[in-house]
Amino acid sequence: MYGSRIAGTGSSVPDRILSNADLERIVSTSDEWIVTRTGISERRIAADGETTSDLAERAGRRALEAAGVDPIDVNLVLVSTVTPDMFFPSTGCLLQDRLGALHAAAFDLSAACSGFVYGLSVADAYLRAGVMRNILVIGAETLSKVVDWKDRTTCVLFADGAGAALMQRTTGESRVLSTHLYADGSRGGQLIIPGGGSRHPISQKVVDENLAKIKMANGNEVFKTAVRAMEEAAVAALKANGVEVSDIDLLVPHQANARIINATAQRLGLPKERIVMNIDRFGNTSAASIPIALDGAVRAGRLKPGDLLLLVAFGGGLTWGSALIRW
Numbered sequence: 001m002y003g004s005r006i007a008g009t010g011s012s013v014p015d016r017i018l019s020n021a022d023l024e025r026i027v028s029t030s031d032e033w034i035v036t037r038t039g040i041s042e043r044r045i046a047a048d049g050e051t052t053s054d055l056a057e058r059a060g061r062r063a064l065e066a067a068g069v070d071p072i073d074v075n076l077v078l079v080s081t082v083t084p085d086m087f088f089p090s091t092g093c094l095l096q097d098r099l100g101a102l103h104a105a106a107f108d109l110s111a112a113c114s115g116f117v118y119g120l121s122v123a124d125a126y127l128r129a130g131v132m133r134n135i136l137v138i139g140a141e142t143l144s145k146v147v148d149w150k151d152r153t154t155c156v157l158f159a160d161g162a163g164a165a166l167m168q169r170t171t172g173e174s175r176v177l178s179t180h181l182y183a184d185g186s187r188g189g190q191l192i193i194p195g196g197g198s199r200h201p202i203s204q205k206v207v208d209e210n211l212a213k214i215k216m217a218n219g220n221e222v223f224k225t226a227v228r229a230m231e232e233a234a235v236a237a238l239k240a241n242g243v244e245v246s247d248i249d250l251l252v253p254h255q256a257n258a259r260i261i262n263a264t265a266q267r268l269g270l271p272k273e274r275i276v277m278n279i280d281r282f283g284n285t286s287a288a289s290i291p292i293a294l295d296g297a298v299r300a301g302r303l304k305p306g307d308l309l310l311l312v313a314f315g316g317g318l319t320w321g322s323a324l325i326r327w
């Protein structure tokens with residue numbers, strides 16, 4: 001029986017650091033408010049002209065290198081992003097060219113902060129079905145380009161970065177055990193970029209009213225929904241595989257807010273040492289957050305063969321999901 005495994009990971013963030021003190025000069029906020037409410041101390045922001053594909057390319061190359069896979073052997077470049085370089089060509093196609101993945105298909109996937117788990121699930125299905133051997137899944141964002149820098153309720157949260165995983169067909173025991181994906185479009189308005197698409201094409205009105213920027217209707221509601229959704233997705237993964245919380249060696253959750261992560265872990269009963277948290281340095285990088293955190297954990301030696309790894313995500317759409325992986 002074919003399965004899929006993560007053969008290598010990589011990540012990349014912009015050089016430019018934006019601290020909470022820097023934000024104090026942009027909007028009416030304070031380091032103390034941001035740290036206590038979100039756990040974020042600083043985040044990375046793309047340079048002028050630095051694009052999602054620039055970050056994605058660096059992360060993708062590192063994942064390929066870690067896996068020891070040549071770009072020519074990649075069958076699919078899948079980029080999860082809500083901040084593509086442009087509507088089309090897809091960022092996946094831009095990367096297919098830049099990486100020299102000459103035999104690969106390429107597309108983008110839009111599931112906001114759940115994008116990496118959604119992408120991993122798609123890749124797992126192709127690999128398990130036996131139709132592909134190597135898939136490069138990348139979560140990459142430059143949210144700084146769609147943040148309203150006058151809106152203090154959102155601009156302190158979001159940031160830029162990219163993370164990648166080279167997923168490979170396998171017959172071994174190290175493999176993705178299950179993925180669970182969920183969506184509730186009826187609550188999509190809670191996190192939205194309303195303008196710039198076919199409903200409100202770019203116009204003076206869209207620019208004047210900041211409609212092509214991130215809007216968050218009710219942060220507190222999003223907070224509560226995120227905790228419940230991540231718990232639901234985690235429990236579904238445990239149940240489907242007949243494992244207990246105590247069997248989980250490492251949880252890599254979407255990095256939206258340290259309090260959301262802590263509340264989710266508390267509800268699950270998972271101790272802090274088994275949770276990867278890097279939000280203090282990177283903020284919320286949407287689809288990039290899980291693969292950046294995962295790559296950090298892999299490179300820090302926090303995963304050994306046989307470990308049980310749980311990924312849980314939540315984001316705009318609304319979307320949420322989980323993946324349970326035998327490392």
Ligand code: COA
Nearest residue numbers: 029030033037113152153156219220222223256257314315
């Ligand atoms: N600096 C200072 N004050 C701020 C602020 C900021 N950056 N942003 C909001 N405030 C103010 C509010 O205006 C409000 O003031 P008021 O009481 O005078 O009206 C006060 O702080 C409390 O706001 P509230 O929204 O109740 O705070 P909160 O404890 O819910 O924390 C969030 C706000 C946004 C940090 C929190 O709700 C959150 O993280 N939500 C989830 C957001 C998220 O992760 N979205 C992406 C999901 S993928």
